[in-house]
Amino acid sequence: MPQVKSNIFTKLLTMLLLLLFPIVVLYGYSTNTSVGVIKSQIQELNVNRLAFFRDQIEEEMNQLVLLSSVISRDYSVQSLQTKSDYSSYAEISSVIAVENKLRLQQIAGKWSNQIIVYYPQAERVVPDSLSSVNPLQLANLDLWNKYPWIYENDPSVRGNYRFAHYVIDPFGADLESAQQVTKIYFSAEILKDLLYNFNVNKEGETFLWSRQFEPITKPVKPLEHKDELQATLRQTLDGPVQNKIVKVGGTEYVMNALQIGGLDWYIVDVVPIKQILKPITTNRNLFYIAIVVLVLIGTLASLWLYRYIQIPMRQLLLGVRKVRHGDYSIRIPERGNNDFDYLLSGFNHMTADIQVLIDQVYKEQIHSREAKLKQLQSQINPHFLYNCLFYIMNMSSLGDEEAVTAMALNLGEYFRYTTRNDKPSATLREETNLITNYLKIQQLRMKRLSYDISIPEEMMFLEIPRLSLQPIVENAAIHGIEPLPEGGTITVTGGSNGQEHWIVIENNGATMAEDKLRDLIAMLGQEHEEERGYGVWNMHQRFLLQFGEGSGLVIDKRSGGGMIFTIRWHTAKRDVLPQQEKEA
Missing domain, CATH: 3.30.565.10 (Histidine kinase-like ATPase, C-terminal domain)
Incomplete structure (x- = not known):
């Protein structure tokens, strides 16, 4: 008995799959390679952008520190450290001169800031219109913190915070013996506005993060799994720089963290990889859809060939085998609009004549x-x-x-x-x-x-x-x-x-x-x-x-x-x- 041979439908479908298989494998390999390269490039690019943004913040904060130091060394500012014998008019003129100088220095900076000079021995505050700093608050300050900027509550606006820098004169003195305390501060809202502008036209979110306080952020679009990401930061952050890919909630993120100089804060940038790779993913999906469409078209074409070529050929082969075994009564049904009709009709006439x-x-x-x-x-x-x-x-x-x-x-x-x-x-x-x-x-x-x-x-x-x-x-x-x-x-x-x-x-x-x-x-x-x-x-x-x-x-x-x-x-x-x- 002859072995059963695979029909034309199986052969065509197998050939189509063999042709498409290496293409799919090569495309998948190329896509994975491209994704790996893009991930590394994204990490490097985000680190560079984040470092540039951090440098801008550090530069401006350093300018404010320098400004506070210059003011604290100014002669006219230091002249108000002790009680003077000047007439009331002279004393008022000195205070007004210091206030004008402070006001000019504030205008010179890029960030909106406030400078206050406190004279503990003279029991004077310039400008005296600001009541944000009092002896009680100064007594509770940790002025010898290793970070020059302190994150504190803003009593002028409820719920707001600010960053403050203090300069003690003479240097190294405590609050009881200090002659002068110069304070410069700026609102955390300034950093929020900078973060918002930085987050515009980019995927993910950039925010300031500290182990002790709530993060400072103003996202364009809130980031998913933010609490889980902060928990990951708290567990894995070690050192001034971190650059890694983490997976939270089934989503991969590129997370870069850089410590800001002078602060116990990190500027953190988190980008969901799927959003960055969305064009590549879309192209990959379109490619796979095209492959599926090609397979479907090939299957339909194979079915068409099977129905209109393979089936008549098989019927003809079976008819020939039956004739070979002596059954001359076999007749093959003819189909309309089929190229095999002439051949099948000729076979039927031949078997009829042989039977007669x-x-x-x-x-x-x-x-x-x-x-x-x-x-x-x-x-x-x-x-x-x-x-x-x-x-x-x-x-x-x-x-x-x-x-x-x-x-x-x-x-x-x-x-x-x-x-x-x-x-x-x-x-x-x-x-x-x-x-x-x-x-x-x-x-x-x-x-x-x-x-x-x-x-x-x-x-x-x-x-x-x-x-x-x-x-x-x-x-x-x-x-x-x-x-x-x-x-x-x-x-x-x-x-x-x-x-x-x-x-x-x-x-x-x-x-x-x-x-x-x-x-x-x-x-x-x-x-x-x-x-x-x-x-x-x-x-x-x-x-x-x-x-x-x-x-x-x-x-x-x-x-x-x-x-x-x-x-x-x-x-x-x-x-x-x-x-x-x-x-x-």
Whole structure:
């Protein structure tokens, strides 16, 4: 049986997948490489932008620190450290001059700031209109903090905070012995505005973060997972610089943190990678969608080819195989608007013509075989008649009237059976009755002959060629039992194995010589010659004609003496010719 080959649909689909697979793999590898490069470039770019932004903040804060130092060293400012003997007018003029100088210095800075000079010994505050700093607040200040700027509450605006820088004069003195405390501060709202402008037109959020206070931020768009990101900062931040990719809530972020000089604060920039990679992700998704569309189009094209090419080709192939096995009634359904219609129509016309020719040949073979069967059957009748007439003559000469009468009656029954030529075959029951009748005749003739017939009842309905058992039984009686003075037994048994059937006729009489047995077996397969007997050869040829190859007679020696004749036939392999003979 030929192996089942893959159809055109499978081949085309496999070819399409093999073509697209390396493309998808290469594109995926290229995309991953590009994403890795972009991530590293984003980190470097964000660090540079963040460093530039931090430098701007540090520069402005350093300018304010320098400004406060210059003011604290100014002669006119220091002149108010002690109580003077000047007239009220002179003292007021000095204070006004210091206030004007402070006001000019405030205007000179880029950031809006406020400068206050406190004179603890003179119990004076310039400008005295600001009440944001008092002795109580100064007493609670940690002026020797390692960071020059202090983050404190802004009492002038509720809920606001500011960054303040203090300069003590003389340097190193405490609040009790200090002659002058210069304070410069600016509102945290300034940093919020700077952060807002920095966050415009960029993904993610930049904010100021400290371990002790709430972050300073003014985002354009609030950042997701901000609390988790701050917790990550608190756990992982170590040192003035941090640059890493973290994953929070299933989202990857590029997180850069730089410490601001002079502050216990970090400027932190957090950017969700998916937003940065959105164009690449979009292109990747479009590519994959295009691949899926190509696969779908290829699948539809393969299905179209399968339906309109592969299916007709397969039907044509199956039709050819059936014709090869002798089924010429096969017809392939034709489809409209199909290029294979002409080929299928031609195949159908061809098989129809072949079927007509085969039917004609079959009819001729039927008539030929029917004539041959009748000829072979007619050859048996005189052969058997000669034996019976010789027997009657011998019995008459011996005066055995009973045997003559029995022979005459059985001979009459025989001719009544054989002259009924309505069909060339007979049931096994009819053939069994015939050999029983024959063996009774021989038993009358040879008292030393015994027989036993044992054939299953379910086999009795099977049809075999007429007069096919009688020649074998006759040979067993004449050539097997009759030559032996002590006589013998003829046993007829039958068996069936579904579609295979057999009848065994054996005798315990004389054994055929080896050379004669070889000649007899060889003679079964050859054309008949006049000098040879017809019985065994005729029977074998009739089984071959009716049941085909594998059927016929098998001859062998019997252990202990005698011969075995086995007749086999297969109903499953039976030629259709007998049924067509009946119909004819």
